[in-house]
Amino acid sequence: MDIHFTAEELAFRDEVRAFLKDKLPQDIADKVRLGKHLSKADHQRWQKAQSEQGWYATHWPVAFGGTGWSAVQKHIYEEECAVVGAPRSIPFGVSMVAPVLIKFGTAQQQDHYLPRILNGEDWWCQGYSEPGAGSDLASLKTHAVRDGDHYIVNGQKTWTTLGQHANMIFCLVRTDSQAQKQRGISFLLIDMNSPGISVRPIITLDGEHEVNEVFFDNVRVPVENLVGEENHGWTCAKYLLTYERTGLAGIGVSKAALDHLKRIARLQLSEGKAMLDDPLFRAQVAEVEMQLMATEMSTLRTLAAAKDGGVPGAESSILKIKGTEIRQAISHLLRKVIGPYALPFVEEELDLDSPDEPLHADYSATLARQYFNLRKLSIFGGSNEIQKNIVSKMILEL
Amino acid sequence: MNFNLTEEQQMLQDTATRLVRDGYSLEAREQHSRSEEGFSRAFWQQLGELGLTAVPFPEALGGFGGSGVETMLMMAEFGRGLCLEPYVQSVIYAGGLITQLGNPSQQRDWLPRVASAQWLLTVAFEEAQSHYHLNDVQTRAERDAEGWTLTGRKAVVIGGHQADLILVSARVSGESRDEHGIGLFLIDPQAVGVERRSYQTVDGHKGCDLYLSKVRVANDHVLGEPGQVLAALRYQQGRAIAAQCAEALGSMEEACRLTLDYLKTRQQFGMPIGQFQVLQHRMVDMRTELEQATSMAILAACCADQVDSTERSRTLAAAKFIVTRAARSIAEQAIQLHGAIGMTWEYALGHHAKRLVMLSHQFGDDDHHLKAYSTLLDVA
Structure with a gap:
């Protein structure tokens, strides 16, 4: 038993660190660290840098242009990225639809879509x-109803993250209304520029436009955009x-967030000393750090x-709960x-280039908003209660 | 990174599993617990004969040179079986101190007997006012021409009622909580001036309070440099904590197993109660706590024998904190999910619950280790 990384893994980590030092744009890292707005262009710049290195598609097999990394290597890469403030890759293309295409897609679909994900031509939403x-x-x-070479899609999707930037959407649609719930669902790839699609923003409680509603009104989708078999989309979904x-x-x-917390808790004062030296506050920091240590392990x-074996099983549900x-x-x-200073709601301060002096500190404007924004963590990706159902069924066999 | 066991480790684990399974039914445990010794002398000797009590000692001193991982594997099984033998006190803690501080003749004379389970040692480091702080020592040791004289009272010495020898911390200089001025003395409980008030503990073990009145200790029974032993006490307590985390882990696994079985078999409202989502989620919470505790027990095992450092102290404090919190949560939830049957003496679960909660009253509870971690917080 050895809890340390192997020499090869450490060498890999050094390689990652060198890449990040060299290729992660400083202004993007600053935005992430200080919680400022990231534009579509920022995401695309960082995507391009990773693609050029051949490190964008960490989940893909080498044959498709992926890295072929082990689970541990992927973990190291994600962690190193996070620590230096690299934005998280928008997962919908590279980490979601791509694995489905690699597993269930036709050669044509793979040849068409995968390179476009790698080179950033397509921005996918879910x-x-x-x-x-x-x-x-x-x-x-x-x-979706079949009409010759097309499906006609009608309905509405919601909570579509960054759909306002996307040109492609992968959808679960019902193709057999008579079948049992999970049967009769198909997995369709749809061009967001198709006639009949409209996108409406949903503003979340932190004032951000991150999610959307997407409406489909008689949208015509070519049948070759079906992934896997008709009515077997649930397999892809799972x-x-x-x-x-x-x-x-x-x-x-x-x-990274904990480092940030300690950093600013040294700067902020209470009763004439740093917040981090307040025993009650410090104990709360200590407690969450210990929890993080256990969850990392x-x-x-x-x-x-x-x-x-590749993808971890239902254990990842436990990690999702603890991690969030x-x-x-x-x-x-x-x-x-x-x-x-959690109170002021000053929009301009979320711009890294804002010309005004910050009201308090360059990191303060975003903190209360992020707290509210991050309520989403225990809801998305399968709510934490759904994760508990999964653990109950798959691990405990209840 | 690799979490696999070596072939030798696997064999050690199998041996411990088999021993506990064969020798430690709940009925047998109850008998051992009620016996005068409060544990099974036969089981203790078996551990000695099979070399399990020698595992953590260096090869040069007649041991097997096992690391924290080997200790973890054995302790988890002892925890699963709710074993009563003071392995942590005798082998890990006292044995560790003799290994670390003993001079060559002390090591040569004493360690083989500890490692073979011929001797049972324990440690007496708590006092009424010390509340888990090893530096808070009021028991006095006075020097004279022939050796030392100890006077004072030591609290809740687990295994002290039966120990052949007891390691006692006593102050040779300074005031109650000074870090310097603490010495370590090996006393014979039969010696003149030693009185023991023995009792059973809530979790079925036995111990005593130790009353020392001008107890003579010869110079060759002084361990380490009198006045300078605190660092060694803390280091060895760290090893004891790692071992104890593993014991708790075995007990938590068993408590979770019993509870899950119960959810699958107990029928109410015409179905197994495990069909109810509210109970399923509680069981998942227990499983999640167990997962976190497992991670920390492994981490503690891997750093227990490392050279002393802030990082090691921090990790061990974190392990004790996480495991203590998990242990209490699992103990309470397991009783709740069982309902009234979990409250009975004749069913194993209650004994696991008691052990799991009582472990937090040794070597520091969650608050103690939260403070310790907080003090050592890496703020660089």
């Missing part, structure tokens, strides 16, 4: 949730969700078990560090 289908995803109602959960523990992101154990609880706990402490 058409899963509907107003009446959240945790109960299989109750979705958006339907396969994708296991990928989605992997990495949701967000160890690296939490470590649990993640590494899960990865080691999956080393040869920790990130939320850190966001709670971050909000508390700045005391009353």
